[in-house]
Amino acid sequence: MNGAADSAAPPARYRLAPVPEAPAGAPPPDAASEAAWIEPVLRANAVWFCQLRWLVVGVLLVVAASGLVPALPAAVGLRIQPLWPAVTAGVLAALNLEFMRRSRAAGGPGARGSIRAVLWAQIASDLVILTAVIYWVGPDWPAASFMYLFHIILACLVFSPGQSLAVLGLAAGLYGLSLWSVSRGWLPASTIRLEGTGSLGLPTPGQFWAGLVPMLLVWGVIWYLVSRLAATLRRRELELAETNRRLAASSEERAQHMLQTTHQLKAPFAAIHAMTQVLLGGYAGELPPPAREVAGKIADRCLALSRQIQEMLQLANLRSRAQTAPPLRPLDLAGVVREVLGRLEPAARQRRIRLDAALQPAPVQAAPDHLTMLVDNLVVNAVTYSHDGGVVEVTCAPEPGPAGGARLTVRDHGIGIAAEKLPRIFDDYYRTEEAVAHNRASTGLGLAIVRQVARATGATLEVESAPGRGTTFTVIFPGAHPVTAPAPNTPSAAQPQSHHGLPADR
Amino acid sequence: MAYLLIVDDDADFANAVATVCRAMGHEAQIVSTPGETLPRVAERRPDAVILDVMFPEDPAAGFQVARDLRRHAPDLPILMLTAVNQQFPLGFSHRDIDPKWLPVTDFVEKPVDFAVLRERIARLLTGPRGEAQP
Numbered sequence: 001m002n003g004a005a006d007s008a009a010p011p012a013r014y015r016l017a018p019v020p021e022a023p024a025g026a027p028p029p030d031a032a033s034e035a036a037w038i039e040p041v042l043r044a045n046a047v048w049f050c051q052l053r054w055l056v057v058g059v060l061l062v063v064a065a066s067g068l069v070p071a072l073p074a075a076v077g078l079r080i081q082p083l084w085p086a087v088t089a090g091v092l093a094a095l096n097l098e099f100m101r102r103s104r105a106a107g108g109p110g111a112r113g114s115i116r117a118v119l120w121a122q123i124a125s126d127l128v129i130l131t132a133v134i135y136w137v138g139p140d141w142p143a144a145s146f147m148y149l150f151h152i153i154l155a156c157l158v159f160s161p162g163q164s165l166a167v168l169g170l171a172a173g174l175y176g177l178s179l180w181s182v183s184r185g186w187l188p189a190s191t192i193r194l195e196g197t198g199s200l201g202l203p204t205p206g207q208f209w210a211g212l213v214p215m216l217l218v219w220g221v222i223w224y225l226v227s228r229l230a231a232t233l234r235r236r237e238l239e240l241a242e243t244n245r246r247l248a249a250s251s252e253e254r255a256q257h258m259l260q261t262t263h264q265l266k267a268p269f270a271a272i273h274a275m276t277q278v279l280l281g282g283y284a285g286e287l288p289p290p291a292r293e294v295a296g297k298i299a300d301r302c303l304a305l306s307r308q309i310q311e312m313l314q315l316a317n318l319r320s321r322a323q324t325a326p327p328l329r330p331l332d333l334a335g336v337v338r339e340v341l342g343r344l345e346p347a348a349r350q351r352r353i354r355l356d357a358a359l360q361p362a363p364v365q366a367a368p369d370h371l372t373m374l375v376d377n378l379v380v381n382a383v384t385y386s387h388d389g390g391v392v393e394v395t396c397a398p399e400p401g402p403a404g405g406a407r408l409t410v411r412d413h414g415i416g417i418a419a420e421k422l423p424r425i426f427d428d429y430y431r432t433e434e435a436v437a438h439n440r441a442s443t444g445l446g447l448a449i450v451r452q453v454a455r456a457t458g459a460t461l462e463v464e465s466a467p468g469r470g471t472t473f474t475v476i477f478p479g480a481h482p483v484t485a486p487a488p489n490t491p492s493a494a495q496p497q498s499h500h501g502l503p504a505d506r
Numbered sequence: 507m508a509y510l511l512i513v514d515d516d517a518d519f520a521n522a523v524a525t526v527c528r529a530m531g532h533e534a535q536i537v538s539t540p541g542e543t544l545p546r547v548a549e550r551r552p553d554a555v556i557l558d559v560m561f562p563e564d565p566a567a568g569f570q571v572a573r574d575l576r577r578h579a580p581d582l583p584i585l586m587l588t589a590v591n592q593q594f595p596l597g598f599s600h601r602d603i604d605p606k607w608l609p610v611t612d613f614v615e616k617p618v619d620f621a622v623l624r625e626r627i628a629r630l631l632t633g634p635r636g637e638a639q640p
Contacts, residue, residue: 266589270616274522
């Protein structure tokens with residue numbers, strides 16, 4: 001049945017691959033991700049090499065300058081021809097300028113991969129110049145063979161073991177060639193010693209090999225040790241970069257999931273709420289009063305549930321993000337407060353609650369969403385526990401003194417909180433009996449969110465309250481930079497009957 | 507009488523909004539997928555669009571629809587009406603209204619009070635075009 005169709009269309013297949021485990025014992029990340037990680041490191045190294053090379057240019061110029069006053073090098077038994085180091089310094093400087101240009105350009109679009117070529121060109125030209133300098137200084141200079149070790153070690157650090165071995169081979173070839181050329185008389189022997197070449201005596205081929213082979217052994221041992229160590233470090237670093245990438249990806253995924261969940265949970269309540277308003281607004285005909293009351297209760301419960309969902313998700317997200325807090329940015333607290341008050345004003349007006357604001361520009365360092373959430377929850381809390389027809393006063397101002405910072409106060413004249421209950425009000429779902437009696441619908445999560453945000457922002461929370469007279473929440477934001485601003489004009493508190501300071505890292 | 511186009515995958519919510527629009531004396535039509543929006547606007551240009559953000563096809567389809575609408579009809583007032591939180595996490599609000607990223611005229615969060623919705627629709631139809639009105 002349906003044979004033709006079945007043979008034409010490939011069967012649908014769905015495969016759910018298990019989530020790969022984190023690095024411990026896992027195979028190393030693939031070459032592409034390694035390349036993506038290593039390229040910027042190589043570029044930074046190429047630029048760094050260029051900076052180091054200017055030091056060498058400087059040393060060569062100093063040597064050339066000392067050659068201009070023969071008495072100076074002669075004092076330590078040397079005879080310097082200024083032309084050699086000066087020409088070498090000039091060549092090296094010209095090459096270095098070009099290398100710097102190429103190293104910086106190599107990171108650009110389309111130039112990927114060429115940074116290795118720049119590094120190879122740097123190392124090869126360095127080795128050639130170094131060989132020339134060593135030839136000029138003289139074969140009997142004891143430090144000659146050690147000069148090549150810088151490049152071998154640097155190659156081990158930035159290249160793979162095979163590539164750094166190639167650098168070692170190149171160094172050995174160049175050094176050997178120069179020694180061999182002198183020993184065979186192809187090149188005149190050169191020295192900077194005052195005694196002159198006559199006293200040196202040219203090495204025989206046997207002496208040449210006897211000098212070169214132990215040197216190669218030393219180079220080989222150093223190459224083996226450094227390249228092994230570098231490979232281990234590079235693997236660790238790569239694993240760390242991969243772990244970080246996964247963490248960032250999972251954090252992003254979680255935030256997306258949170259957004260979807262918020263939407264999925266809130267959208268049905270939005271629809272139910274909209275339909276109750278169709279009923280209450282008389283759009284579907286006039287409702288008898290008892291039915292209006294029921295529809296009103298449905299609408300209220302919808303809003304309360306919607307807010308509760310939002311708060312639970314916010315709190316869960318804040319806590320799960322505690323290790324990867326969003327970056328703090330300089331913000332004007334007054335602007336955030338103004339926006340929040342504008343949004344909450346219609347709801348307050350329905351209960352004839354006036355929102356009074358005295359806002360001075362107050363720079364703070366905070367994550368914008370977090371700050372909005374903190375202010376929003378404090379003002380909602382104040383409105384919720386005010387009596388109908390009451391006043392909520394919100395002030396913000398910069399803190400006086402060189403330390404800077406800012407202070408936000410949210411004061412209501414509502415039901416208040418008893419002193420012994422103050423330490424618990426920032427706990428999840430904690431609500432005083434008076435709060436429950438005043439407003440059954442509130443979630444008990446708003447102040448937990450406030451505490452979480454204050455902790456993430458480094459702010460200190462203070463609360464003053466007197467039962468039956470109202471509550472004042474104060475948030476003191478730390479200063480990032482000294483602020484020169486007038487002293488805050490905070491209204492003086494009526495003698496508080498209790499005071500509870502809550503450091504942010506409680 | 508103005509003609510309003512409501513773009514929302516939640517039929518119940520969209521119908522309730524349409525009811526409000528009609529009670530205000532306007533004509534309202536509903537489109538339930540983001541893909542239908544541009545053809546409907548091209549067919550008959552509305553005086554304003556009321557646009558949701560998240561659709562089952564794509565959680566951010568509303569943004570793209572807003573950008574496409576702006577390209578084709580730079581003066582068209584758009585009211586973004588969404589259950590996406592104005593706050594954290596990944597929330598957005600009036601502050602994020604931006605000619606490139608979020609090119610809408612106004613922004614209201616669901617659930618919405620119908621008195622507020624009526625006020626915003628009235629403002630949308632009379633307010634200066636393309637400007638955020640907090």
